[in-house]
Amino acid sequence: MKLFDLSGEVAVVIGATGALGGAIAEGLAEAGAKVAIVGRNTDRGQARVKAVEARGGSAAFFSADALSRCSLIEVHEQVEARLGAPSILVNAAGGNDPKVTVTAEHPFEKIPLEAWQANFDLNLVGGVLLPCQEFGPAMCRRGRGSIINIASVSAHLPLSRVVSYSAAKAAVLNLSQFLAREWASQGVRVNTITPGFFPAEQNRKLLFKEDGSPSERTKAIWGHTPMNRFGEPQELTGAAVFLAAHKASSFVTGTDIRVDGGYLSQTI
Ligand SMILES: NC(=O)c1ccc[n+]([C@@H]2O[C@H](COP(=O)([O-])OP(=O)(O)OC[C@H]3O[C@@H](n4cnc5c(N)ncnc54)[C@H](OP(=O)(O)O)[C@@H]3O)[C@@H](O)[C@H]2O)c1
Structure with a gap:
C-alpha cells in the first residue's frame, strides 16, 4: 500500500456540507476513500457528493444532527450498510454563533447562558464528543481507526469576541488528547x-x-498572518490525508497540525 493511499477505507466526514469539511471530504475521496458526507443540509450534501464524483471519487450523503446521539446511531448503521465499517472519522461540524459574539452592545457579562451553551455544545458536544462516543468504540473493537477533530487558532490563544467558541475549541484539543491516550x-x-x-x-x-x-477584523487577521491572506479550504486536505492514512501517520496520535499561514507563529 502506498504511503497516502486510502483505498478500501471508509471515511465519515461530519460537516462535509460546509466549506472546510467539504474540501476535506473531497481530498479523502481523491486519495481513495469511500466518503460519507454527513450534515443536515441535503442540498449542500448532494452537491458535495456530485463534486466528489466529478473528480472520480466515491461518496454518499447521510443526513444527521451531530447534537443527537440517536441521529448519529442511525447514520452509523446506514454508513456500515451502504459503504462499510468506517475507519476514518473527521469532525468538522461547528462554528461561531453570532448571537454569542461579544460586541459593545452585547458585552461579555451579558452573554445569555442558553446561547453560550448552544454554541459550546455545537463545537464540543456535537462537534467532537457525541461522534467520538458513537464511532470511536466500534473502531477500537476492530483495532483500527483515525479520528481527526477540527480545532481553531482560537483554541491556542483566544481571539477577541468569540469567547464561547474559543473555550469550546480549547476543550476540543484537550478532549482529543484524552482520547488519543485512551x-x-x-x-x-x-x-x-x-x-x-x-x-x-x-x-x-x-x-x-x-x-x-x-471587515476591519479581516484586515487585522491578514496583518497578523505571515502569509498575509486567508487559506483556501483545499489547503487543509494534505494534513487530513496524512492523518487519515494509517501507513503515513501510523505513530502519530495526540498531535495537532496547524494549517494557518503562520498565524500562531507571529509575534512582532
Ligand atoms: N472557516 C474557518 O476559518 C475556520 C477556522 C478554524 C476552525 N474552523 C472550524 O472548521 C469547522 C468547519 O467550519 P467551516 O468554516 O467549514 O464552516 P461552515 O461552512 O459553516 O460549515 C459548518 C458545518 O457544520 C455543520 N453543522 C452545524 N451544526 C450541525 C449539526 N447540529 N449537525 C451536523 N452538522 C452541523 C454544517 O452542516 P449542516 O448545516 O448541513 O448541518 C456545516 O457543514 C468548524 O468546526 C469550524 O469551527 C473553521
Whole structure:
C-alpha cells in the first residue's frame, strides 16, 4: 500500500456540507476513500457528493444532527450498510454563533447562558464528543481507526469576541488528547487540525462587511498572518490525508497540525 493511499477505507466526514469539511471530504475521496458526507443540509450534501464524483471519487450523503446521539446511531448503521465499517472519522461540524459574539452592545457579562451553551455544545458536544462516543468504540473493537477533530487558532490563544467558541475549541484539543491516550492501545489514533482563517458561512459576518468588502477584523487577521491572506479550504486536505492514512501517520496520535499561514507563529 502506498504511503497516502486510502483505498478500501471508509471515511465519515461530519460537516462535509460546509466549506472546510467539504474540501476535506473531497481530498479523502481523491486519495481513495469511500466518503460519507454527513450534515443536515441535503442540498449542500448532494452537491458535495456530485463534486466528489466529478473528480472520480466515491461518496454518499447521510443526513444527521451531530447534537443527537440517536441521529448519529442511525447514520452509523446506514454508513456500515451502504459503504462499510468506517475507519476514518473527521469532525468538522461547528462554528461561531453570532448571537454569542461579544460586541459593545452585547458585552461579555451579558452573554445569555442558553446561547453560550448552544454554541459550546455545537463545537464540543456535537462537534467532537457525541461522534467520538458513537464511532470511536466500534473502531477500537476492530483495532483500527483515525479520528481527526477540527480545532481553531482560537483554541491556542483566544481571539477577541468569540469567547464561547474559543473555550469550546480549547476543550476540543484537550478532549482529543484524552482520547488519543485512551484509544492508542486499541489501534485508534486521535489528532486535531488547527485551521487558520478560511472564509466560510459560519464566519462570513465577522470577516466581511455587508457589501462584501473585508471587515476591519479581516484586515487585522491578514496583518497578523505571515502569509498575509486567508487559506483556501483545499489547503487543509494534505494534513487530513496524512492523518487519515494509517501507513503515513501510523505513530502519530495526540498531535495537532496547524494549517494557518503562520498565524500562531507571529509575534512582532
Ligand atoms: N472557516 C474557518 O476559518 C475556520 C477556522 C478554524 C476552525 N474552523 C472550524 O472548521 C469547522 C468547519 O467550519 P467551516 O468554516 O467549514 O464552516 P461552515 O461552512 O459553516 O460549515 C459548518 C458545518 O457544520 C455543520 N453543522 C452545524 N451544526 C450541525 C449539526 N447540529 N449537525 C451536523 N452538522 C452541523 C454544517 O452542516 P449542516 O448545516 O448541513 O448541518 C456545516 O457543514 C468548524 O468546526 C469550524 O469551527 C473553521
